[in-house]
Amino acid sequence: MWRNCVRLAKGLGRSAVLRPDPKVSRCGVVRGLSPTAPCSPTAPCSLLWNSVTWLSQARQSKDYALPNSSWSQGMMDLYNRFLEMCKDGTWKRIPSYGNSVDHIPESLKLAPEKEQKETRLFSRNMDTEGLGFEYAMFLNPSEKRMVCLFQPGPYLEGHTGFAHGGSTATIIDSTIGGCAIFVAGRVMTANLSINYRNPIPLGSVVLVDSKVDQVEGRKVFLSCQVRSIDGQTLHAEATALFIQLNSTKSLQQQMSSQ
Amino acid sequence: MWRNCVRLAKGLGRSAVLRPDPKVSRCGVVRGLSPTAPCSPTAPCSLLWNSVTWLSQARQSKDYALPNSSWSQGMMDLYNRFLEMCKDGTWKRIPSYGNSVDHIPESLKLAPEKEQKETRLFSRNMDTEGLGFEYAMFLNPSEKRMVCLFQPGPYLEGHTGFAHGGSTATIIDSTIGGCAIFVAGRVMTANLSINYRNPIPLGSVVLVDSKVDQVEGRKVFLSCQVRSIDGQTLHAEATALFIQLNSTKSLQQQMSSQ
Numbered sequence: 001m002w003r004n005c006v007r008l009a010k011g012l013g014r015s016a017v018l019r020p021d022p023k024v025s026r027c028g029v030v031r032g033l034s035p036t037a038p039c040s041p042t043a044p045c046s047l048l049w050n051s052v053t054w055l056s057q058a059r060q061s062k063d064y065a066l067p068n069s070s071w072s073q074g075m076m077d078l079y080n081r082f083l084e085m086c087k088d089g090t091w092k093r094i095p096s097y098g099n100s101v102d103h104i105p106e107s108l109k110l111a112p113e114k115e116q117k118e119t120r121l122f123s124r125n126m127d128t129e130g131l132g133f134e135y136a137m138f139l140n141p142s143e144k145r146m147v148c149l150f151q152p153g154p155y156l157e158g159h160t161g162f163a164h165g166g167s168t169a170t171i172i173d174s175t176i177g178g179c180a181i182f183v184a185g186r187v188m189t190a191n192l193s194i195n196y197r198n199p200i201p202l203g204s205v206v207l208v209d210s211k212v213d214q215v216e217g218r219k220v221f222l223s224c225q226v227r228s229i230d231g232q233t234l235h236a237e238a239t240a241l242f243i244q245l246n247s248t249k250s251l252q253q254q255m256s257s258q
Numbered sequence: 259m260w261r262n263c264v265r266l267a268k269g270l271g272r273s274a275v276l277r278p279d280p281k282v283s284r285c286g287v288v289r290g291l292s293p294t295a296p297c298s299p300t301a302p303c304s305l306l307w308n309s310v311t312w313l314s315q316a317r318q319s320k321d322y323a324l325p326n327s328s329w330s331q332g333m334m335d336l337y338n339r340f341l342e343m344c345k346d347g348t349w350k351r352i353p354s355y356g357n358s359v360d361h362i363p364e365s366l367k368l369a370p371e372k373e374q375k376e377t378r379l380f381s382r383n384m385d386t387e388g389l390g391f392e393y394a395m396f397l398n399p400s401e402k403r404m405v406c407l408f409q410p411g412p413y414l415e416g417h418t419g420f421a422h423g424g425s426t427a428t429i430i431d432s433t434i435g436g437c438a439i440f441v442a443g444r445v446m447t448a449n450l451s452i453n454y455r456n457p458i459p460l461g462s463v464v465l466v467d468s469k470v471d472q473v474e475g476r477k478v479f480l481s482c483q484v485r486s487i488d489g490q491t492l493h494a495e496a497t498a499l500f501i502q503l504n505s506t507k508s509l510q511q512q513m514s515s516q
Binding site: 120125126132163169177194 | 358376379380381383415421428431448451457460
């Protein structure tokens with residue numbers, strides 16, 4: 001099974017591996033990343049690596065991207081394979097929290113964000129493990145690529161026995177968005193176009209594989225494929241445009257002026 | 259507020275009103291609609307009206323598309339206005355259940371569908387009112403148009419204080435899908451492309467307004483706008499392609515051969 005997954009990765013033409021410079025990884029980290037800094041496809045590794053650290057530097061909340069008893073053997077096997085690849089720094093596991101605020105470092109939070117307590121991140125809003133979105137993301141910094149191991153639970157149903165198209169859109173948006181965050185800091189979806197090829201059975205495990213295609217100023221163009229873990233079934237393909245946010249403007253202002 | 263909503267409707271160029279023939283509405287109904295029948299933009303009113311009846315002819319389960327204490331005054335006002343327009347048959351309220359199976363008439367169910375009990379429709383998977391998707395849909399048969407009054411709850415968060423792009427995709431997919439069901443019976447999303455214009459604040463009320471643009475054989479092309487109820491803010495625009503399903507083939511077979 002894993003061989004097929006690797007074949008899928010190679011098939012996507014993303015075989016180059018570049019380990020981040022350990023000196024860079026120890027520098028300013030979040031403080032070194034300006035949320036208003038322009039991004040470019042030739043962004044230095046320091047910027048990229050700082051973004052990675054940002055993704056994993058939230059306050060101590062429950063990390064939902066860790067195995068639980070609802071995960072199938074296929075999900076566990078894939079997760080352990082990626083963990084193995086994290087050891088040499090090629091991949092990095094991305095934690096996931098139940099609230100949007102928990103993903104933002106204290107130094108970059110706006111006042112209203114600190115006050116939100118009763119909200120939940122959409123993809124982590126279920127109290128019972130296994131019913132909704134079960135997923136874990138891994139980032140490959142050198143390839144500007146984010147993968148998500150996704151096991152849709154029974155509360156994500158659309159057609160009988162299959163994941164709702166909206167739940168597929170959600171996990172794609174989240175994965176591809178994580179990839180955009182990596183190169184551009186705080187971002188927002190401007191366009192998401194999904195071709196649904198084969199429905200995803202509830203309880204199955206799929207690999208959501210996204211990458212940055214191009215960066216133009218504040219625009220980040222990305223693409224994504226959702227495949228079965230044996231690589232044989234293409235469930236969905238997507239393209240997306242994300243806009244880098246300037247924290248001094250409101251979200252509405254920024255999206256209106258794009 | 260309602261005047262603005264009507265202005266929005268007129269602005270979309272959908273002012274024609276045609277009441278369904280009462281004789282037609284009393285004929286074969288579900289039995290009269292073959293899920294394999296080709297659909298066309300000139301489909302007779304009987305087919306259209308039968309589809310409407312199909313949407314509302316599920317077994318008796320809890321209807322989630324009725325007002326509850328979490329609905330804001332703005333949501334209630336808009337709901338009551340649409341109810342008023344249902345009285346002359348121009349619009350029809352569409353019920354909504356917690357399970358996909360409950361939306362399918364017994365005569366059209368496949369064996370596996372009858373056995374699914376532990377699943378929940380993605381957009382109705384919350385036990386507590388007000389936390390997730392609060393919505394009600396209304397269909398205008400003569401205009402082949404479906405609107406959805408949507409109040410996103412605090413568990414649908416993406417950016418702090420705003421609805422997740424995936425939740426917006428979900429309500430668009432559901433609304434536009436309901437519109438496709440109306441003209442083609444059982445359908446499946448093949449493509450969904452969304453331009454996000456302005457983020458939707460949690461707790462606000464928006465109008466998701468979808469229509470059928472074209473039907474070519476088994477393909478149904480649709481478009482959609484998501485606006486604030488005063489019509490002043492465009493939150494999102496979308497286009498979609500749905501494929502009419504043939505119940506004798508599996509979903510995978512049909513999507514692979516499209």
